[in-house]
Amino acid sequence: MKKIIAMLCCAAALTWAGCSDDDDTDKVDMSLLTGKWEVTKQYDGELDRWYENFGEASGFVQTIELRTDGTGTEKTIEIYQEQVYTYEYDFTYTVHGKTITMTYEEDEEYPSTGYIEKLTSDELVVASSYEGEDGRTYTDKEYFKRIG
Numbered sequence: 506m507k508k509i510i511a512m513l514c515c516a517a518a519l520t521w522a523g524c525s526d527d528d529d530t531d532k533v534d535m536s537l538l539t540g541k542w543e544v545t546k547q548y549d550g551e552l553d554r555w556y557e558n559f560g561e562a563s564g565f566v567q568t569i570e571l572r573t574d575g576t577g578t579e580k581t582i583e584i585y586q587e588q589v590y591t592y593e594y595d596f597t598y599t600v601h602g603k604t605i606t607m608t609y610e611e612d613e614e615y616p617s618t619g620y621i622e623k624l625t626s627d628e629l630v631v632a633s634s635y636e637g638e639d640g641r642t643y644t645d646k647e648y649f650k651r652i653g
Contacts, residue, residue: 531602537624538600541570541653550634550643568652571598577607605631627651 544567546557559565564584571577581592596609608616623630629649637643 533600533603533605533621533624535573535600537626538621538629539571539573540651541568542629542649543568543652544647545650546648548646550645551637569649570653575599579609622646 544559546555546559548555559567566582568580569577570580575597577596577598579594579596583590583592594609594611596607598605598607600606603621604618605621606616606618617633619631619633621629622632627650629651630646631649632644632646634642634644
């Protein structure tokens, strides 16, 4: 469970990653970014595996809400053996180019950074790269749909 939450946090962070601010194509339209997003699938680059069991029907819902004031909330609802577990985490975020950095209140020492690969009015794709246990670089991806 902790690994899933950590992956979701990283994915959320990746939603806002990018390059330099020098080119308009490397900037994020903040009016498209702010709002509420729900994870639809994830890719784990190190394991080369897709995770697609998200949403109410699967019993696992994760959302990210990005507000215009640079704050946000990540919420995960998990239904397991007829019990409902809810986890909420508040964070602040900044966007430079297509790079988003999220700093969670309970883990300020380790901000999450990601790259926004795709952003439309109804879809968001965030990628994050990291060094795996074997020393190689891997990239995870999270896919979101707008829900508010």
